[in-house]
Amino acid sequence: MTDCNLEPLTFSRLGSRSVVADFRGGRLTTDAGALLLREVADRLGFFEALDAAIPDPRHPVFIVHQQRTLLAQRITALALGYEDLNDHQTLRVDPALQLAAGQLPEQDRALASPPTLCRLENRVDRRTLVRIAEVLVDQFLTAHPEPPEHLILDFDATDDRVHGHQEGRFFHGYYDHYCYLPLYVFCGDELLAAYLRPSNIDAAKHARAVLKLLVKKLRATWPRVKLTIRADSGFCRWRLMRWCDSHGVGYVLGLAKNSILEEEARDWIERAQRQFLRTGESQRLFGSFVYGAKTWDRKRRVIVKAEHNAQGSNPRFIVTNVPGDPQELYEDVYCQRGEMENRIKEQQLQLFADRTSCHRFLANQFRLLLSSAAYVLMQALRRTALAGTELARAQVGTIRLRLLKAAARVVVSARRLVFHLASSYPYAGVFRAVFERVMGGRRPPAAESG
Known part of the structure; x- marks a missing residue:
């Protein structure tokens, strides 16, 4: 059966030239700002602390995705604007989310599927x-x-x-x-x-x-x-x-x-x-x-x-x-x-705190806490890295749109993982300033005009 996503999309011509789009761009991401969230979470030890708070009853022999990875995947995705578990069916191979979850961005090493994340939500007490x-x-x-x-x-x-x-x-x-x-x-x-x-x-x-x-x-x-x-x-x-x-x-x-x-x-x-x-x-x-x-x-x-x-x-x-x-x-x-x-x-x-659509009440409480964890993560970014920029008092939606939703081409080699951000990215100055704050740089942040 033909995959319709492989078929080219033909748009209106521009003069004598045809305009065609397809889904064969390779290792691309629209969420390169997840790199910043990863650094913030690592410096807080946030995902490790959450992982330590949740018992993992699974047998180590049969574990494919570590619990810490599951938590990082779910919370980072909420911060990036993905509210549904079903979103992870395709997000699980997004290179930025893979890296943010602590995994190499390789296509043959996908993150957890929606059913795996659902089982995590439903086993908390x-x-x-x-x-x-x-x-x-x-x-x-x-x-x-x-x-x-x-x-x-x-x-x-x-x-x-x-x-x-x-x-x-x-x-x-x-x-x-x-x-x-x-x-x-x-x-x-x-x-x-x-x-x-x-x-x-x-x-x-x-x-x-x-x-x-x-x-x-x-x-x-x-x-x-x-x-x-x-x-x-x-x-x-x-x-x-x-x-x-x-x-x-x-x-x-x-x-x-x-x-x-x-x-x-x-x-x-x-x-x-x-x-x-x-x-x-x-x-x-x-x-x-x-x-x-x-x-x-x-x-x-x-x-x-x-x-x-x-x-x-x-x-x-x-x-x-x-x-x-x-x-x-x-x-x-x-x-x-x-x-x-x-x-x-x-x-x-x-941050979708009202996405309490599980049947079990405790699972919905867990979802509320996952949303709360995403808020804590975004607030930590706002508190530690956005002071002095135009996003210092911005709400989550604005921070997400301007800082996290950054397109990048991802190149993976034996020695490096390179995220090539778009040359026309309008908030490159803010991104660099936030990067220097997150990584401990001394350079004061420079605000970029919209």
């Missing part, structure tokens, strides 16, 4: 998942050679829509579809935890347990570090606040408004209204008072933002045990929580 999660925190710790004085941990939940009959799927009324409800913890741009949960739970479910584990691990390395958690009103639970109070952890949490809160803040609310009516300009006033819901163990400090504009009154509240000016705590601390939502979108939309 809960203990293994916990160990993998610890590796992500360890990467955060090693990224800070000097102990930080203060860390703010952002907690948030989001929906992970499912389209089949996966274990643990439930219909969520707020999101109006069947989904999971993963819990994320970030510290700035750094990912600390990604925990998959069914959606028939409170948004704060297990947040206190995750916080306990993180605080224990962070303080074991940095005993004097000051810790503050930040989250929306879905995490305002008195047991969480009580634990923070008794363990020296600060919190700045959203607080859902109610009639009692609005009565306590009436002076600020009415004053904002009067000033708006007098000036016609939007007004924002801040104040604080002591409040305790009936379900709480005690009263706590509440900060009100009394806002009034053309749309009317819009008071908002947060509860905190952190001392400071109400306006600064609200605007400079609590409102910065929104940046975490960008990080979650980055991981879900650009």
Whole structure:
């Protein structure tokens, strides 16, 4: 049977010349930037740490692909933009991915097939998942050679829509579809935890347990570090606040408004209204008072933002045990929580954290952690090598398009592996600058214009 991929593709003529394409270019890759990811991962010992966290029950005699190779193949492919296991049917002979996975880029030594990678996903257990999660925190710790004085941990939940009959799927009324409800913890741009949960739970479910584990691990390395958690009103639970109070952890949490809160803040609310009516300009006033819901163990400090504009009154509240000016705590601390939502979108939309299509719940948790590992790898590249370039604050999709999706012709000889990148590559200057950073060069990075 004729392979249709070998048939030439004839396009419209250009003058007297025919224009023909085929798939016989030889050892080419469109992902030469995987070389940079390989160097970053090697310097972190990232794939080795993940490999050590996962038991391998296979008999050594029958192993064709080492587990470390499987992990490097899967995580690097996610970073390069390949979300499906089926993609690996052809990716397994891509020379850049072969090299990134630690294997010689030879056509007769293909990487793992989709079924092999699928078996890896489906043999993990809960203990293994916990160990993998610890590796992500360890990467955060090693990224800070000097102990930080203060860390703010952002907690948030989001929906992970499912389209089949996966274990643990439930219909969520707020999101109006069947989904999971993963819990994320970030510290700035750094990912600390990604925990998959069914959606028939409170948004704060297990947040206190995750916080306990993180605080224990962070303080074991940095005993004097000051810790503050930040989250929306879905995490305002008195047991969480009580634990923070008794363990020296600060919190700045959203607080859902109610009639009692609005009565306590009436002076600020009415004053904002009067000033708006007098000036016609939007007004924002801040104040604080002591409040305790009936379900709480005690009263706590509440900060009100009394806002009034053309749309009317819009008071908002947060509860905190952190001392400071109400306006600064609200605007400079609590409102910065929104940046975490960008990080979650980055991981879900650009690193495919929502690709939880396995039937087994634990396999889907493993997929979420693989996506998290890809985020940690890309963040390490951004943190260590992109400072001073035009990609310093770029999102994963932009970094992938401009830096990783680089075409190259690959020449393999007995002594060298040569990747000939395109002479017309528009970001060659950035690529070289990042290369020098990754390899430990002293030359400062030079930004390239688009």
